[in-house]
Amino acid sequence: MELSRxxxxxxxxDQAQPILQALHMGFSFALGRWVAPMLPVGLGTQDHILWEEWAARLCDPAKAIFSGWWTHWDSEALRTLVTRLVSACSDPAYAARVNRQLTYAVSVTRDEGFVEQRIMVGAAGLEHTLWQRFVLSGDMTPAQYNSLPAHKLLRRALQSASIPLTIDPEHLPALAELAAARKRDHGATMDGADLVTWVRNKLVHPTGAEDDVYRFKGAVTETWLLTRHYLTLLILESLGYQGAYTSLAAGHRYVGESAKVPWATSNATDAS
Structure with a gap:
């Protein structure tokens, strides 16, 4: 590709570096693995090479199947994402925050490492996005933020972005079974925000009851799927993205299966 004004x-x-960084993070975020611009060169007015970058940016081996939310033949979705990122990166302070969030999102989406490890990374990413959404935006003071439990903060963020909190038993059967058992045995009604934070807390703060999580085969894996789903959608919503999205909450899906992001659908319904 060619980069020009x-x-x-x-x-x-130096002025091109934020754009190259936006391409690096944007492509990686879309594909769910590290993808980088390779060997960029800077040309002068006579097409003479004036600058070259031979340093290796973080990049995973290429593969045909990827774990990201982007459908690879939807070029408009990728164009929209990169345009949003380039615009966001014009503000160095905001660029630093969004790059951190994208790093968390790519790390939690990649199918590598222990599932528990991915949940921890995803939880850190959610914490980062929630702090930006509520505290850095001025919506809450740090004291107000810290006074609320994680599931309430996450639920508030998801609801503000019109992201569904219900657990689909077809795609997340183990979490649906866990939620039903919690309601039956403890009278607790649990939605997606409850389950993501509850399982994470059981893994991080064991009290002898962490076996409750592993008793439901597949619940930990599905918590990872739901965590990366929520994190990715909250980042896309914060960037103002309105295009198509392939759900990361489904462990099994058809290639190319996608739909409009939920806030775009909600806005269209409100407008009509």
Missing amino acids: TDGSVFTA
Whole structure:
């Protein structure tokens, strides 16, 4: 690809770095693995090479099947995402925050490492996005934020983005079974925000009852799926993305299966 200004004016290699970083993070976020611009060069007015980057940016081996939310033949969705990221990266402070969130999202989406490890990374990513959404935006003071339990903060964020909290028993059968058992045995009604934070707390703060999690075969894996689903959607919503999305909460899905992000559908319904 070629990088140029819309008015055709020149720019320096340093000025191009935020764009290259946005491409690196955007492609990686979309594919669910690390993908980087390779061997960029800077050309002068006479097409002479004035700058080259031979350093290796973080990049995974190529593979035909990937774990990301992007459908690879939907070029419009990728264009929209990258456009949003390039715009966001014009503010260095915001760029640093969104790059951190994207790093968490890529790390939790990749199918590598222990599932418990991915849940921890995803929880850290959710914490980062929630802090930005509520505290850095001025919606809450740090004291107000810290006074609320994690499941209430997550639920508030998901509801504000019109992201469903219900557990689909077809795609997440183990979590649906766990929620039913908790309701039957303890009278607790648990939605997605409850389950994601409850399982994470059981893994991090064992009290002897952590076997409750492993008693339901597949519940830990499904918690990972739901965690990466929530984190990815909250990042996309914060960027103002309105395109198609392949659900990361489903362990098994058809290739190319996608739908509009939930807030886009909600806005369309409100407008009508």
